[in-house]
Structure formats: structure tokens, C-alpha cells
Amino acid sequence: MKRLSISALCASLVLTVSAGTKLADATGYPISPVPFTAVKINGGFWAPRLEASRTTTIPLAFSKCEESGRYENFIRAVHPSESNKVDGYPFDDTDVYKTIEGASYRLSNFPDKALEHYIDSIVEIVGAAQEPDGYLYTARTQNPSHPHRWSGQQRWVEVENLSHEFYNLGHMLEGAIAYYQATGKRRFLDIAQRYADCICRNIGEGEGKLRLIPGHQIAEMALVKLYTVTGDRKYLDQAKFFLDARGTTLRKDIYLQSHRPVLEQDEAVGHAVRATYQYAGMADVAAITGDSSYIHAIDRIWDNIVGKKIYITGGIGARHEGEAFGDNYELPNATSYNETCASIGNVYVNYRLFLLHGDAKYFDVLERTLYNGLISGVSIDGGSFFYPNPLSSTGNYSRQPWFGCACCPSNISRFIPSLPGYVYAVRDRDLFVNLFVDNSAEINVKGKKLTLSQSTQYPWDGDIRLTIDKGSADMAVNIRIPGWVRNSVVPSDLYAYSDSLTPAYSIKVNGVAVDGTLDNGYFSIDRKWRKGDRIDIHFDMPVRTVKANPLVEADRGRIAIERGPIVYCAEWPDNDFNVHNIILNRNPKFTVSEPLDILGNIRQISTPVQALSYGDDGSLSVENKTLTLIPYYSWAHRGEGDMNVWLPIELSAASAIPPGASSREDNGFFK
């Protein structure tokens, strides 16, 4: 097995190898990521977020793993006993793996010997729990009377809690690979690889093997990653076996997307996180193997998601029940589930589809998810988390520092530090500028090493200066013109701008305006670039109104308000009236504030509305008010209360609570 240099291995969360290295081709994607290790966030919107992740989220996650007995489970597995029951869920091991993964990304930028030592000691505990043949799943190992190995994969209903053996493998691999890349230490990777080998020996086609599929599809993504790291084809084959066997084993279940073979799937159904991991795994296998039938399948599913199943916040998985996608256009607001993990999965899928197709529309969805339904899952200080991310609330929602099922905090732990990896990408002599983030980066384009930087307050304004700080290259710089500038909310029939604005944009090179046309949503400037060259990008950033497809019942007669990539909401602390009992002006006008000293320097939006209520005499009252809006992601930082994203602009959607009643359900006349 070929040993790679650590620097070459310091890759993004998503794909293992950096652009320009030999193994980049091993991923098969026509476009290569510029890994997060090559991009440094300097300031602007994201610097405080990444700092909060480093100083709060990851330490918190480790301490919660410790407090909640997640390490203890490994120790118990060393000495199996009837009296030792599983604490919590059988997939609790993965919170340890996911936090190691996030910490590893952090170690790349912020070397920290104490932290490294801490992780080394966890790895030793993890390794101790491994059975002689490589099996590593504390839920079973610590209690021999539990159902035998792999049984949870076969019998769904009876032993549901033992169905995460492959899920645990997936996150173990992701964490182990990240730690190996960050430190060069093989110990954790060896442990994980031995578990992978154990599964490859026991599961698959052929004599003596069990023909089983993972209940949760992280394994497929992780096995592809293990292949790109090790070059050992059997891991890729195992991932492909898992994908191809799905829908052909006895375990047919829409919840875990095994209702039919993956190539025949054309609608996003079932558990949303599992679904996105499956689609990401399919993209990874398709990129390497060149199998276009996989690509056609995920393209169809993507059309289904963005056309019929995604919230305007980028959230997916509308239903609480089964944490699942709903039916087409089933997008309730107060009860929307939108698990934070599903938003992360949605980023994975869209990123991969960009790497396959090079179309900006995937980054439109990614950016929408990122700035809204994903970061709403973590508080601004990095210390508390949402599991579901609803679009409307009458209270009873607040972020928690941890959950019994802690997938979301640990997924946030590993996602946020990986953010810099999404900013750029390269293909041959093309450089893609996908996100507008204050950063400096070192990028190889066709063997030329460049240092460049962005200076921007995006998403608060639409001005970005991109500078070549070092090096020169003959290349095309492809700047993504965001969907909200291209008048495309997402390329779908689900949402449309309902205002008549067409935001202008301009691009100057060294102060001189450049004309050009858009190709797949990118503005391309092809020339010889030299040190000191600068690109000034300007997007007009008006407040915009969006309406939903009328088939979305919950949004009828309502509009949502956006500025740039940010979806806004009305929340109780900023308004002295019930934010649900309003009607917007039919021709709404908006005012945008200067950056404020609250909620991480947000900008508020205000607009005249009418507050509706009933008088004691039963007649409707209408009072002129000013509604103040904040970015959706920043809600629920000031206590529980009313919040709303989709605001009534037609009477059919408006409500008016009579005096004394606390909610619409209590309002008297018709019970």
C-alpha cells in the first residue's frame, strides 16, 4: 500500500486528496476540490464561526462524550458482561469518531499537542474494544447476550437498535482518515481498516458471505474514501456492492431507501440523512467508475428534491416521523423537521454534483443551505444545537448543548471546520470561485502555484475583492454569479422571486469593467494573471420577496424575504406585536439596517405591516406597524417565542387573534 505524504493528504472533509496530487484522479471527479487546508479564513462572516467551532463546539463535544459514557462503552467492551447494558444508542460510538474528525481538521490549522495527545488516548481506548477479527461495535461486544453480529441488518423491526454496525464503520473510517491526514499517525486508521476488512470478509456476494446492506449509508461514502486513501480496490467494490445490493435484499424499506434498487430510484424518500449519504456515495462511485447510470439516478433525485422537497432555507426532510422526506410539496412550516444533519448531507450531495457537472446551480443550493438551514443548527457561540430546524414557531424551541442522540452536534463539529474546502475548485486551467468568503488560499492551477485572497463582508454586502497575491498563471477564473442575482431561487419549480427586481452585478479587473456572458452560472475571465491583479466583484443586494409553488399548501398567500443568500424571519424580541398576526403591504417596501451589535453583527430588515386582531366587539382591527426581520439562522438566541419565515401577504393566509386568546386554535368562534 502506497504511503502518501501528510501534506498531500490534508484534504477536505469531502474528498480525500488535494488538487494536483496524483491521487486526485483517483476520485474520478472532473473537477477537483481545493482542500480546506489550502484556504485560510481571515475575517468576515465565517472567521467567528470557525473560531467558535475550535474553541467551543469541539471541546464541548469531547467533554459530552466523556460525561455521557461514550468512552466508557469502549472500556466495557473490553470486559463483556451480562450486567453491562448499552448506555444510550448503539451508534453512540460515532459521536467519538465524528468529534475526532472535526478536531483533526482543526489540528491542520491550529497545531495543538495537548489535543493530539487527548485523541491518541481515545484511540487507544477504541482499539482496545476491537474484537480479534477486527469487529468493532461496542453495543454488541460489551454484552454477549445481544443478538449475534449483523443480525440487526437482517431483521429490521425486532433488533432495530443493533442495525448500526456499518454506520459505525462509516464514521470510524471518516474520523480515522482525517486524523491520519492531520497527524500522519496510522494507529486509528489501522483500527478502522481492520474493521473494514472484517466487513469485507463477511459481507458481500459469494460463498460464505452475508448479502446485507447498511441501515445507514455513511459506510458507502467512507469506503470510497478509504479506497482513495489506500488505493485498495476492494473497499470501492464493497461500497459498490452495498449500493447495488440495496433494494435487492429482503430488507425492503422506504425508510432506508431499500424499497427498490438505487438505480431505479427517482424520488427522495425515507430518512433524509441516510438518503443524502446514499446519493453522495453514489456520486463518489460514479465519479470513479464512470458509471453514468448512477449519475442519471442522482440527477433525477436532485430534480425531485429541488423541485418538490426542499425548504427555502435549504432544509430537507419535512417529516418528524421517520426523520423523513415528505410527499412532493409536503413542506409544513411549524412542524418542519429539517434535521441539521440532513442539511449537512444536502451540502455533500450538491458539492459532489458540482464536481461532476460544473454547474453553479448546485452551489446555489449549497449556499442557500449553508447560510440558512445548516448554520441555524448551531448557535452563534458554537455551544448549542438544533436537531430540527422549523420555519415557524410559537415557542418551545431552543438550542440544546447536547442530545441523547447526538448526531447533530457531532456532525456540526466535523462540518464547520471543513467549510474552507468549499470555496474554490479547479479543473485543468479553470479556477472556480464558488463561495464569497474572506480568505487567503494557495492553489495549484495546471502546476502553477498561486496565492490569492478574497476580501469581503459577504453576505452582508455584495462587494468582493479577489487579489492575486503571489504567482502568475494563464487561466480562466470562473466566478459564480449566485442564483439570487441570476433571478433563480434554485433552478426549480418550487420557488420564484415574486418581486420584479433584477439585481445588477459588475466585475472589474484592475479597475476596468469586464463584459462577459454566463456559462453554467459562471462569469469567466480567461487571461494571463499576474501578482497584484485584482478582481472587484459587485452584486447589488436588494431585499427580495419569494413565493412558493401554490402546491405547497403551507406557503399559500405568503411570501418569504431574502437579501443576498440570507433568508429572513420575523421573531418576537424585535416586534411588540404577534409576528404571526400580520399582513404585509401588497407592495412591500423594505429598509436594511447598518450592521448591528446583536446576534453577531447582523443586518435587520424592516417593512410596514398591519397587525390584525379582533376587538371585544368581534370586529377586525388593523393597526399600522413596522415589522423587523432578522436572518433566519440567528433566531432563537433570545429565548423561546414566536418566529415566522413565510409571512402572510394575502388575507387567506392571515390570522388575527382575538383579545385574550393565546393562539389561533383558541380563538373562539368555531371549535
Next chain:
Amino acid sequence: MKRLSISALCASLVLTVSAGTKLADATGYPISPVPFTAVKINGGFWAPRLEASRTTTIPLAFSKCEESGRYENFIRAVHPSESNKVDGYPFDDTDVYKTIEGASYRLSNFPDKALEHYIDSIVEIVGAAQEPDGYLYTARTQNPSHPHRWSGQQRWVEVENLSHEFYNLGHMLEGAIAYYQATGKRRFLDIAQRYADCICRNIGEGEGKLRLIPGHQIAEMALVKLYTVTGDRKYLDQAKFFLDARGTTLRKDIYLQSHRPVLEQDEAVGHAVRATYQYAGMADVAAITGDSSYIHAIDRIWDNIVGKKIYITGGIGARHEGEAFGDNYELPNATSYNETCASIGNVYVNYRLFLLHGDAKYFDVLERTLYNGLISGVSIDGGSFFYPNPLSSTGNYSRQPWFGCACCPSNISRFIPSLPGYVYAVRDRDLFVNLFVDNSAEINVKGKKLTLSQSTQYPWDGDIRLTIDKGSADMAVNIRIPGWVRNSVVPSDLYAYSDSLTPAYSIKVNGVAVDGTLDNGYFSIDRKWRKGDRIDIHFDMPVRTVKANPLVEADRGRIAIERGPIVYCAEWPDNDFNVHNIILNRNPKFTVSEPLDILGNIRQISTPVQALSYGDDGSLSVENKTLTLIPYYSWAHRGEGDMNVWLPIELSAASAIPPGASSREDNGFFK
């Protein structure tokens, strides 16, 4: 064949024989009608209606039959020719038969030699068109190249316009029997009976016969009536054959209720008029044969209609397409079809179910239909007609003096004169007082002849004085306490009173209050009655509000307003604002006017509302107004314009048209 006396045969439209005659038992119904010939309308609400029918509707119908070539068709049939095409529809003959039927009822009360002579001459023309074997269907006879006899019954799509051979028989029999009863003249009855014999010879079970069913089920009702008049069992057998064969022939079609055998039907589907005639025919056959399976089937269907498919006006058949029942709870307002003929059919069915079961709930539905969705079908002057009877309008609806397909005017011609037959009924020593109508009547109860009278302004107030004017009897007088007094809109889960009123009622005999309990909705006073005895009935008649089952989408957030049996609506001439753009007070208060000198001395209702609109600046305006309501049946007498029955009381149902826009669809913001 037994020849009955003319006086005994002067019976109601519905059932041929009067109570107390021998053949009454032949109908098999446990309750016997008191025929319309025994009841004289003196004044009050109905006298002007019947007078309009006599002096306007029937003469108009005859003149339209003449003008439109309906007589000419019979003459053409005497001399068939390739060049003689059918004028209009193949069922145009029935308008002639139906008008003769209505005129016959009129002749009973208003002998008119000139009219009788006119009808005799029409009968001669009709008879001339009869083929030698009795076949009488001018659409075919006048043009030999038309498809052969009965073919329209077999092949639905291709020869739809020749499918009314049995329908024409049905109305011919109804008209001929009525004329025979009114005048004792057999000529028309003989003609019709010969056609019935022709059909009995050719259609049915057994060798040489065609196993066909009528496309339209009036034939079944009429053949039973022919049996009760003639005593010839073969007509009853033919009716039963038609019913039992339905759903078992090749012609399976939900439109004409042949999708399954009638005994297996449990939902009202397809063409509403055909459906009601079928259910009425089933009731008639069940009453005579005692076949309870027929009764169970129509009981199930009745539950379906009143629980899920009837409008608050009593209208049925929601869909324009196919003039058909919609799905359960499919009750749109602006597009409701509610054919006038279907309301008449609905009366037939409920009357028969009352005669079978003796429950007041059937008369609750009958009365609701009568005072609302049925008489809305004819103008107050008797000279113009509605085909559909919608519950909401933005204009484009006005009554017409005639239609190419003239079933509704001619059905009104025969129905209105029959109204007196629905007031009373008898069973052994029970007298039923079902409708409150100013009248005097001669009634046999257990062989005792009584003359009694009602004096009332019902439905404008709830005071009725019932007097025994002549005779004496030991009997139970059973007074129907209307559903709106019993707090039951109809005994269904479709509508409910949303106010908290419980209208009081009182009953006095000779000035002394009588206590009693209700049995099947009837207040029974069992005693020896003598000449001069009087019953004073009083119903409180408050304005009441009704809400629909939330499953009726079109009525959500709305209420309807009733007083007594009358459903009210808001119409444009009485209001100086758009009656659609209002919201009712949450605790609506109502004022009832004195009788007014408009629209036949109606009483109006008024209530404070708020008129909603948008100002030029896009903000909602709310203006206090008084909404004036009129009885639904009296709308559309003052030109075309806005009308609404279900009025918004919740914001979700309210609309507000911006200045300059003419309807909600034009209101700007979202196209």
C-alpha cells in the same frame, strides 16, 4: 283491467292513489299521501307561486313546445323522410308530456275546457306518431336511417343521442296517467300503455328479448305508477327487471348508475337526476314487494347524500361535468351545478323515504330543498328558469324563459302544481302534518272524513293555526317539528348550527298548552278531535348561523345564515359594496325586517360587517358596513351581479379587492 273512478284517481304527482281508496295498499307504503287534489292552497307563501304556475309557467311551456317544433316532431314522424332531421334533442318529446302532466294537475283545481281541448289535440298528434307495434319515439321514427331501435341503450358513446327511448316512455306514462286522472279520458293513457307493452314485449329476460336498461331511470318510477293505475303486474315486473338488470348488462357506466348492481350501491354517483329517479323507483318497488334489500340500499345512499353530498340549499349534483354528484364533500359554491331537476328528484326520494320510514328527517331535507334550491329554479313570476343553481356568483347568471334542453322548465311545470300533495299524510289513525302551508284540506282518517285548515305566514314567521273545520275523529295529530327547531340542520355530519341558540316552540290545543315528547321528529297529540278544535303552533324563528364540515373546502372559514327553513344570501342590489369582500363580525348580530314590498314580500336580514379592500398604498382597509341579506331563492331577479351564500367569518376565507381590480384573480401582486 279494473276501471277506477276519476275522483279516486286524482292523486298526487308522486303516488297515484289517494289515501283510503282500495288501491292505496297497492303502493305498499305504510304511510299514505293525502293527494294534492284534496288540499287547496288559500294564501300565504305558496298561493302566488301556484297562481304563477297556472297563469304563466304552464302556458309558457306549451307555447315554447309549439314554437320550438316539439309538436312538429310528432307530425314529421307520421311521414318519415331522410331529410327530416331531429330538431334539438331526442328527448324533446318529454317536454310535451311533462307540460301535459303539470296542466292536468291544474285542471283538477281549475277546470278549463279550452285547455282540455288543446291537450286533446296534442294527444292526437302524439298518437299519430306511434308506430303500429306501439313504438313511440319521434327521434327515430321520423328518420329511418337513424340507428335501429334500442341501439342507443347498447352502445353508449356512438349513439348517445338515441338513448332516451325509455326516458320518453317514462314521462309519457306520467303525463298520460295524470291526464287520465284529471279528465277520465283514456286516449293518451292507451297510447302510452301501448308503448309500455311494446317495451315489455321486446325488453327483459327470456328468449327473443333484449336485456337492456334505461339510460335514464324515469321509466322505472312510471312503470310502477302504471301498475298501481292498471293493476297489471307486468309493469311492476318490468320496472323491477330494469332495476335489477342495472349493473349486470354490458353498459357499465357510473354516469347512469350502471357501474354495479343497484343493491350494491352505497354512494350517490353519476348524473344526479337519473340517480334520484332510480332511488325513487327502488323505493316504489320496495314498498310494493316488501323487498328490504332495496330499502337498505337506498337508506345507505341517503346517508351518503345528506352526510357528504348535499348543499345547504338542498341542491345536489355538484358537478357541471356530467350533471353529476361530485366526490364526498366536493361542494364548490361558484361552480355548483345543482340542477333544478335534481332538486325535484331529491324531493321525490325524500318523500318516498318518509312514506316508508315515517321519520321527520326526510321532510327536513325535503323542506330545505323546497324553499331554497328548488324554487330558486323558477322566477317569482313563474316565467323564467335556472338550470344550475350556484351558491355564489360574480355575475353571468340569469334565469331564462326556456332552454334547448328544456327539462328544468317542464319539470317545474309539473312539480309546482303538485306541491299541495306534500302537506299531509295518513297512516291508520295517524295524521301527519308535514308542511306549514296556508290551506284547507279534506282528509280521510280511518274512514272519518275531516275538513281542516292551516292559517299561516310560514316561512316568514313560525305561527300556524290548524283548525278542524268539519267532522270529528279519534286520531293522533302528528306535527313535524322542523329540523331547524330541533337543532338539526339535516341529520348529517355535513352541516351544524354554529350559534348556540335553541329555538323554543309551543303547541296549544284550544288555547291550552300541551306537553309532549318528540317521536321521530313529530309532536303527537292523540285525542278525540271535533269541529272547531284548533291547534296553535308556535316556533321561535331566530336568525341562525351554520357551518359546514371542515372537509368541505369551499366553505372553510365561512358561515351560512338561515331563518326558519330559508337560507339567505347577500346580493349586490341591496349592498353598496362588493358582497364577496367582507368579513362578518365574530359574534354576528342580526336584524330581521318587516315584510317588504320587493321580491314577493320577503323579509330581509341585516348584520354589521366589515368591507375589506386595499388602498392605493397597498395597505388593507376595513370599513364598517351593514350587510343586507335576502332569501337565496329570490336572488337574480334584479340583473346579473355578485351573490354569495357562504360568507367569510374567518380571515382565511376573506378577500379584499384592490382599487380598480374587478375580481380577486385580477388583484395584482401574484400572477
